[in-house]
Amino acid sequence: MSRPRHWDPEGARHGGTPTYPWRMAPAGYFTRRQLRAKGLRPGGQDVAAQIMWRSRFGGTRPAYLYRLDRAKPVRPMTPAKAAALAKANTARRTCPTCGRDAGYVLPAHLGTCLTCADHTALAA
Template sequence: MGAPQHEDVDTVDVDLYDPGDGSIPVFRWRQAGQALATRRQLREMGLRPGGQSPVARIECRGGRRFAWLYRIDLAKPKLPMTLAKELALDKAMAARQTCPKCGRRYHHVLPLKTLGSCLECHDGTPADPASYVTSAPAHRLAA
């Protein structure tokens, strides 16, 4: 915690022609060309850095603000978030809506934490056929 930062990222008098530590080139805005993009620009293109390290730094406002530049050709397409989310959500929902005893998937969340099954399996209360999915799921357990 609080370790001294030797690379002062807030330096105002950055000499653009001095490589400094020499590891990373520094560009002014619009000098970076078409091959590089900031994380934000990548996002606007539907891309993500994809694990690559930034290849350059771009500065504006006299070096007081900067952003890392990434190679566009190494960028990866963004994950289709809605789809991935929906799948994960549905999986989570299915686990909470499916009775482990009879294998029915209900349209509502089951009291699995308290009862461990649907009401019908728990105390014989017949479940309303409209409250669960009637089409047999592929993973149905053979009783």
């Protein structure tokens, strides 16, 4: 029986980083997103391993893994951080042309709300 393509637990082929195929990482290793779902963060630790898989667009894609036993709790949201985040999100929703809150994040390629973009297109 042959080994899967990305099986390299010693990291000999991938710069010293242990590498596993999709869904074959050992227990105790998690991605950033998986840690976040558990209320944890990597906490400054280096990448402990990676999983790799073949992308449908060609080539390979990695996902970096961190050790659960070295993870730290997520820092709590402070009132100042919450206010800054709310202000930034409001700025992303406010149209620079008409000054209204569009209720959605403005498309970057338009730079305005859809109503103002339609009026600009009709005027041209």
